[in-house]
Amino acid sequence: MKTVLITGANVGIGFAAAKFIGALRDWHVLLACRNMSKASAAIASIQKAHPSARVDFVPLDLFSLGSVRRAAEMLEALQIPQLDGLILNAGGINMKAKVPEFTEDGFERTFQLNFLGHFLLANLLIKKMAQRSRIIFVSSDLHDPAATKMGKIMTPRYGPVADLARATGTAAKLQPMARYGTAKLYAMMVAYELDRRLKDVGLPITVNSWSPGVVPTTQAGRGMNPIMKLIITSPWFVNFMGSHLSTEAEAGQALGALLIEPKFSTVSGRYFDGFREIPSSVESQDQQKAKSVWEQAVELSGLAEKHSAPFSTEEKALEARGR
Numbered sequence: 001m002k003t004v005l006i007t008g009a010n011v012g013i014g015f016a017a018a019k020f021i022g023a024l025r026d027w028h029v030l031l032a033c034r035n036m037s038k039a040s041a042a043i044a045s046i047q048k049a050h051p052s053a054r055v056d057f058v059p060l061d062l063f064s065l066g067s068v069r070r071a072a073e074m075l076e077a078l079q080i081p082q083l084d085g086l087i088l089n090a091g092g093i094n095m096k097a098k099v100p101e102f103t104e105d106g107f108e109r110t111f112q113l114n115f116l117g118h119f120l121l122a123n124l125l126i127k128k129m130a131q132r133s134r135i136i137f138v139s140s141d142l143h144d145p146a147a148t149k150m151g152k153i154m155t156p157r158y159g160p161v162a163d164l165a166r167a168t169g170t171a172a173k174l175q176p177m178a179r180y181g182t183a184k185l186y187a188m189m190v191a192y193e194l195d196r197r198l199k200d201v202g203l204p205i206t207v208n209s210w211s212p213g214v215v216p217t218t219q220a221g222r223g224m225n226p227i228m229k230l231i232i233t234s235p236w237f238v239n240f241m242g243s244h245l246s247t248e249a250e251a252g253q254a255l256g257a258l259l260i261e262p263k264f265s266t267v268s269g270r271y272f273d274g275f276r277e278i279p280s281s282v283e284s285q286d287q288q289k290a291k292s293v294w295e296q297a298v299e300l301s302g303l304a305e306k307h308s309a310p311f312s313t314e315e316k317a318l319e320a321r322g323r
Contacts, residue, residue: 004259005075005125007118008090010042012137013212016252017087021259022046022053030080031054032060032071033090061102062090062117063302072124081317082130085259088118088187091094092196095179100167107141107300108167110176114183118166119190120301127311132265134203134265136149136258139209141273142181153281156181157258157298158283161296180264188271188280189290190297195269196287198310205310206268210258213274 004021006106008014009031023027029046030040039057046053058074061067075083091114093100101109122135129135141147145155154177159170164182167174174182188209195207220242246254254275258264271280283289 001028001054002026002085002130003060003080004029004085004087005027005032005058005083006089006091006180007121009033009054009087010035010258011036011094013248013251013255014087014089015042017089017255017259018042018055019046019049020249020252020256022055023050024260025052027054030053030075030078031055032058034059034061035164043311048316056138059093059239060079060090062113062121063109065105065112065117068117068120069124069316071120074116075128080128082133083125083128084130086122086129086133087138087255087259088122088136089255090118091138091140091180093176093186095176097176098304108171108179110179111164113181113182115186115190116186116297116301118298120123120303122190122194123298123303123309124303126205129205133206134206134259135191135194135205136255136265137207138255139188139189139191139271139280140184141211141213142177143184143188143284146281154178154181155182156183156185158185158289161186161293161300165300167277185281185284185292186297187231188284189286189293191289192285193290193294194270194309199268199309203290203310204266206264206266208258208268208270208272210255210272212244212254213273217229219278238277250274 004027006014006018006029009018010033018029018031018210021027031042033039043057044053056078058071081171103109103112105112124221133294142154143156154175156178157170157174163171173222191207191209198205198207258272270277
């Protein structure tokens with residue numbers, strides 16, 4: 001039995017991916033999300049469609065770094081010896097926010113939800129990843145100003161990570177969508193950096209990024225003006241802006257395929273848009289910037305650099321023996 005943990009898996013793309021993977025008898029799916037009642041409803045729905053599905057709930061609130069740490073510890077309580085997959089899916093934009101809003105940790109909410117919480121979770125769980133396991137960061141084509149017209153209008157802005165974290169300096173006047181795109185740019189960068197670090201120590205764990213395009217029915221843009229949302233998710237507008245439409249089921253299948261398909265078993269350090277592998281933004285591939293983002297995120301998340309990913313093969317063996 002293989003195990004995958006999916007963040008934000010009670011609704012939208014995360015739920016669609018969980019349902020797709022849950023249909024497979026050899027996979028145990030962990031729904032990592034905030035709301036227990038919604039998670040219970042999602043589990044019931046998956047098991048109604050697939051009675052033999054093995055699905056469990058892991059409490060996770062990405063707006064709380066304490067909750068992220070507790071979620072990592074929860075795997076011990078569930079007696080999960082190792083993970084074969086980690087899908088960092090939860091995310092979104094609060095389009096109603098007139099001014100930046102902050103988490104209990106003092107960080108801007110879009111930044112923590114779409115970047116820092118997942119960065120910390122990946123670092124905490126890397127020691128539980130099995131040999132030849134797969135990590136997938138769910139991204140957005142908004143990270144690339146050359147990919148879509150919306151990316152050009154709401155351009156991500158690379159700068160000191162603390163600026164985006166606290167909505168100061170270079171990030172003080174960013175609009176919500178630009179904050180989101182910048183957070184996704186940073187997530188893309190650390191995905192590449194994690195891939196390089198794992199390769200440096202010879203750990204066969206793959207790390208890829210994936211974007212769904214535009215999925216109108218998800219809650220990622222909750223709070224958006226309904227008429228505006230209807231316009232920007234219409235086929236003609238999406239095509240005009242240079243993106244593509246997907247249903248939740250299509251997105252869930254494309255995301256799930258990266259986890260389960262044998263053809264992706266050794267593919268790492270890549271970016272996929274729907275079912276296609278494409279280049280990510282030029283800036284996302286800048287190794288020096290990525291290294292800097294990683295180091296700043298280590299400091300902001302409260303990780304000691306020696307405790308950040310990757311763990312060497314010897315360290316993983318010691319961890320295993322210590323459990």
